[in-house]
Amino acid sequence: MITISNLSASYHSDTELVPAITDISCSIDTGTTCAVIGPSGSGKSTFLRCIAGLQKNGYSGKITFNGEAVNPSEINIGFMPQRFGLLPWKTVKENIELGCKIKNVPLASRRKTEEILVNELGLQDKLERYPIQLSGGEQQRVGLARVFLLRPDVLLMDEPFSALDVITRESIQKVFFSLWKDASVTTVFVTHFIEEAVFLGQQIIVFSKHPGKILSTIQNPFFGRKDKVQSEEYLKFVYNLRLLLEKELNE
Amino acid sequence: MNNKVNTSFLSCLAGAAIILICWEIFALIVNLPIIPHPVKVFQKLYMIFGTTISAHLLHSLYRILIGLSCAVLIGVPLGICIGYFPKIERLFSPLVYLLYPVPKVALLPIVMLLFGTGDTSKVLIIFAIIIFQIVLSIRDSIHDISEELYYPLKSLGASFNDIFFDILWPASLPRLLTALRISTATSISVLFFTETFGTKYGLGYFIMDAWLRVNYLEMYAGIIVLSLLGLTVFCIFDLLEKTFCSWK
Ligand SMILES: Nc1ncnc2c1ncn2[C@@H]1O[C@H](COP(=O)(O)OP(=O)(O)OP(=O)(O)O)[C@@H](O)[C@H]1O
Ligand SMILES: [Mg+2]
Numbered sequence: 001m002i003t004i005s006n007l008s009a010s011y012h013s014d015t016e017l018v019p020a021i022t023d024i025s026c027s028i029d030t031g032t033t034c035a036v037i038g039p040s041g042s043g044k045s046t047f048l049r050c051i052a053g054l055q056k057n058g059y060s061g062k063i064t065f066n067g068e069a070v071n072p073s074e075i076n077i078g079f080m081p082q083r084f085g086l087l088p089w090k091t092v093k094e095n096i097e098l099g100c101k102i103k104n105v106p107l108a109s110r111r112k113t114e115e116i117l118v119n120e121l122g123l124q125d126k127l128e129r130y131p132i133q134l135s136g137g138e139q140q141r142v143g144l145a146r147v148f149l150l151r152p153d154v155l156l157m158d159e160p161f162s163a164l165d166v167i168t169r170e171s172i173q174k175v176f177f178s179l180w181k182d183a184s185v186t187t188v189f190v191t192h193f194i195e196e197a198v199f200l201g202q203q204i205i206v207f208s209k210h211p212g213k214i215l216s217t218i219q220n221p222f223f224g225r226k227d228k229v230q231s232e233e234y235l236k237f238v239y240n241l242r243l244l245l246e247k248e249l250n251e
Numbered sequence: 252m253n254n255k256v257n258t259s260f261l262s263c264l265a266g267a268a269i270i271l272i273c274w275e276i277f278a279l280i281v282n283l284p285i286i287p288h289p290v291k292v293f294q295k296l297y298m299i300f301g302t303t304i305s306a307h308l309l310h311s312l313y314r315i316l317i318g319l320s321c322a323v324l325i326g327v328p329l330g331i332c333i334g335y336f337p338k339i340e341r342l343f344s345p346l347v348y349l350l351y352p353v354p355k356v357a358l359l360p361i362v363m364l365l366f367g368t369g370d371t372s373k374v375l376i377i378f379a380i381i382i383f384q385i386v387l388s389i390r391d392s393i394h395d396i397s398e399e400l401y402y403p404l405k406s407l408g409a410s411f412n413d414i415f416f417d418i419l420w421p422a423s424l425p426r427l428l429t430a431l432r433i434s435t436a437t438s439i440s441v442l443f444f445t446e447t448f449g450t451k452y453g454l455g456y457f458i459m460d461a462w463l464r465v466n467y468l469e470m471y472a473g474i475i476v477l478s479l480l481g482l483t484v485f486c487i488f489d490l491l492e493k494t495f496c497s498w499k
Contacts, residue, residue: 052406056398073408081399089421089498098417102407130498146403156406 002028002051002154002186007061009046010211019211020046024061026205026217031184033223035191035201037241039249043212044190045082048156051188052079065154076103078152082159082190084143086131092142093127099150114149120175121145122168136163141172148179157189161196173199177224194241198222198234206241209248216244284467296472303457304476310452311480314370315442318377319431319484326385327427331419333386334393347386355379356441359448368449376445381434388430392423425499428492432485439481454480 007024010017021043028034036044049055051063053070063070070077078099079085086095096114100107107114118124121141131139140163147155160176161169177200180187191197197204202223206215221237228234271289278286296304332339333347355376366372400418409417446455454477461469 049402052402054402054405071408072406077406079402079406081402083397083399085397085399085401085403087400087417087421089424089496090417099403099407102404102409102413102417132498143403150407152407 001030001066002188003062003064003067004051005062007047007050007059007063009043009050009055009059010057012057021050021207021212024212024214026214028186028188028203030066030186032202033180033187033189033200034203034205035189035197035220036205036207037191037194037197037245038207038212038215039209039245040192041210042207043210044207045158047207047212048079048158048188048190051154052077052156054079075154076150076152078147078150078155078157078185080143080147080155080157080160082162084139086139086142088131090130091127092123092129092131092134095131095142096123096127096145096149099146099152103150105150110149113151114145117145117148117175121172137165137168140164144172144176148176151183152185155185155187155189157187159190159192162192169196176200194238194245195229198238198241199224199226204241206244206248209251215248287467287471292468292471292475295468296475299469299472300476304454304472307452307454307457307473308476308480310450311442311446311454311477314373314446314453315377315438315480315484317370318374318438319381321374321378322381322385323427323431326382327389327423329382330386330389331393331415331423334390334423335419340390344390347383351383351387356444359445363449370450373442373445373450373453377438377441380441381431381438384430384434385427388426389423392426393419396422425492425496428488428496432488432492435481435484435488439477439484443477 004027005025008019008022010019012018024047026034036047038044046055050059051070053072065075076099087098090098096118097107099105100110118127121144123138123141123145126134126138126142131142134142140160144157144160147157161172164172173196179185180200189200191200198220200223201220204218204220206218207213208215218241222228222234225234274286274289278288329343333343334340358379359372359376362372362375366375396418400422401414404414404417442453443455443458446453447459450456454473458470458473458477461467461473
């Protein structure tokens with residue numbers, strides 16, 4: 001379980017400390033998924049960086065993983081940055097295998113998974129290219145392949161499907177969903193799409209506008225239920241979420 | 252790819268031809284021994300290359316290579332440390348900034364007093380000129396690395412070793428090669444200058460000696476070899492950049 005209590009983080013502007021997130025407390029059960037949604041600039045990326053221990057000037061508050069402080073060399077945290085974080089000097093294949101390389105996971109044991117993953121993400125004929133030769137959506141899929149292949153203990157993804165067209169996005173959401181069903185990786189992901197949060201987040205955390213705090217933590221009954229998208233309850237649920245965000249932005 | 256190499260080779264040849272034609276026309280107009288005809292210079296070069304010039308060339312080559320290698324071996328780690336560790340940067344950056352604009356050639360008398368007139372001072376001066384360009388360009392390329400590139404590695408607890416070989420070194424390679432390419436010209440001119448003192452070997456000595464002997468053909472032959480030396484080093488860095496930085 002990931003437990004976060006009273007988490008705050010801020011940035012130095014010219015003269016003062018500007019808070020980005022303030023007093024965030026929540027917990028994510030092992031093997032569950034959590035969607036973070038909220039206005040642009042509300043501190044969602046900052047929140048993910050804090051969990052991964054990447055926030056440069058640190059944070060106040062406490063983040064624990066199964067009761068202990070998060071230690072990246074002990075647990076595997078797969079982190080997918082908002083702009084994918086591909087290394088420009090490595091080919092697609094090398095980028096995909098980077099996580100395993102760092103963690104000394106023998107690649108031979110992952111060959112089959114890698115092949116399936118690459119096919120599902122539609123990257124099979126791009127493996128020898130460099131990131132600069134890919135479209136934004138293709139780069140994003142390489143970033144996804146990298147974190148999926150590692151099968152980490154904790155998966156943190158910042159707007160993981162944002163650069164994809166609607167149809168591809170839905171098919172890759174399903175790829176993620178089936179991967180998650182296989183391995184039940186504890187996942188926190190940021191999204192701007194309410195439907196995405198409702199499809200893939202067992203828990204939905206709604207951030208307020210800047211500086212971010214938690215507006216609402218919602219247990220989501222429609223997780224993984226594509227069959228319910230036409231139902232009245234589903235539409236009402238989505239509508240209420242939308243209303244919440246709208247109200248926050250118009251205040 | 253092959254086609255590209257061919258066209259750039261052809262355009263190089265065309266460039267050389269233009270220079271030679273201009274030179275020939277100039278020689279015809281001026282019509283003085285100080286501007287000899289290119290054909291005669293190349294005949295002379297062909298005659299004396301094996302007997303004298305090659306020995307001078309080897310000496311110059313040796314000094315350039317040692318100077319360049321030392322500058323790379325020390326400049327690269329230093330530049331990476333300055334760029335990556337803010338504490339080291341705070342310590343070294345003012346030093347680099349203060350020393351960078353000092354014209355190193357002006358230090359030649361001091362260096363020669365301290366290290367003698369031999370190869371050491373010649374190599375040292377070349378080293379001192381190139382290392383600053385290397386350190387600064389490597390530091391800048393480390394600064395330019397987007398923070399996001401580190402995230403997927405650091406979130407997995409990557410060691411400094413991983414970060415060095417997967418990020419820092421490949422990220423600084425293109426600018427290192429550019430810096431080396433640019434400093435080639437500087438280091439060749441400096442080499443020429445330092446070789447006019449305290450040595451009987453090196454292209455600088457050869458050119459000045461031919462000049463004093465009023466042997467203009469030999470002098471020109473020396474200048475051509477020195478230029479070709481610069482061109483070769485330049486092309487090698489160019490080729491290295493094309494091979495190892497094809498991801499750009
Ligand atoms: N490196 C930084 N230096 C200073 N301020 C920053 C820095 N990074 C983020 N901020 C500020 O912190 C706040 C939160 O930023 P963050 O990137 O976490 O937002 P976000 O919710 O991810 O936004 P988006 O949805 O647009 O990605 C913003 O107001 C932003 O301006
Ligand atoms: Mg963000």
